[in-house]
Amino acid sequence: MLKAGDKAPDFSLKDHSGRKITLASLLTKGPLLLYFYPADFTPGCTKEACEIRDMHEDISDVGIQVVGVSPQDGDSHESFRKEYELPFPLLADPDKLAVKAYGVDGPLGFGVRRATFLINPDRTIEDVVVADFRISKHSDFIREAVAQADTRG
Numbered sequence: 001m002l003k004a005g006d007k008a009p010d011f012s013l014k015d016h017s018g019r020k021i022t023l024a025s026l027l028t029k030g031p032l033l034l035y036f037y038p039a040d041f042t043p044g045c046t047k048e049a050c051e052i053r054d055m056h057e058d059i060s061d062v063g064i065q066v067v068g069v070s071p072q073d074g075d076s077h078e079s080f081r082k083e084y085e086l087p088f089p090l091l092a093d094p095d096k097l098a099v100k101a102y103g104v105d106g107p108l109g110f111g112v113r114r115a116t117f118l119i120n121p122d123r124t125i126e127d128v129v130v131a132d133f134r135i136s137k138h139s140d141f142i143r144e145a146v147a148q149a150d151t152r153g
Contacts, residue, residue: 001103001115004127008034008119009101013069013091016077021067021091027121030063031149033142035116036104040072040080040090044135048114049086051139056087059142062149066142069093070112104130114138118145 002008010023026032035052037045052059052066059066066088070077077090091098096112099105104113116138118126127145131137 001113001130002117002125002128004125006125008117008123008125009098010123011093011098011101013093013098014074015089015091016074016081018074021089023119023123026065026067027119027123029065030121031065031126031145032119033059033064033066033116033145034102034119035066035068035114035138036099036102036112037068037070037114038106038112039070040076041083044114044133045070046080046084048135048138049080050084051135052088052142053084053086055139055142055146058146062146064118064145064149067091069098071096071099116141 012020012022015021039045068090071094074092093099099112104115114132115130117128120126129137129141
């Protein structure tokens with residue numbers, strides 16, 4: 001698994017509307033919170049997405065973007081976004097190319113680990129949290145990233 005100080009691998013994935021998105025294009029707009037999650041509409045993933053949704057304005061206010069990645073297709077992501085009014089993009093990684101590049105493939109290749117990476121515009125991973133079941137660790141991680149960006153800003 002990638003760790004703080006590593007270079008984030010670029011990727012090219014389709015978003016919920018079918019547009020190709022690369023890490024390089026996202027980073028032209030500033031730092032990125034890239035979060036990997038197992039599946040749309042599951043209780044834990046829904047809780048995580050809604051917590052990020054509820055923090056989204058604070059995240060955006062300090063110039064950080066948020067993007068979620070999971071193996072489901074764009075149609076699933078679009079339904080998930082609409083159902084829970086998620087204001088950030090969800091990227092489809094059905095072949096787990098980004099999942100594997102970031103080292104968050106589940107045990108024996110099943111599933112996806114719940115991980116959040118804070119990536120700087122130069123592709124350096126500033127920090128990372130992995131917590132498969134403790135979703136609050138991801139929310140705390142994001143709040144801390146926002147607080148640090150706010151003091152720099």
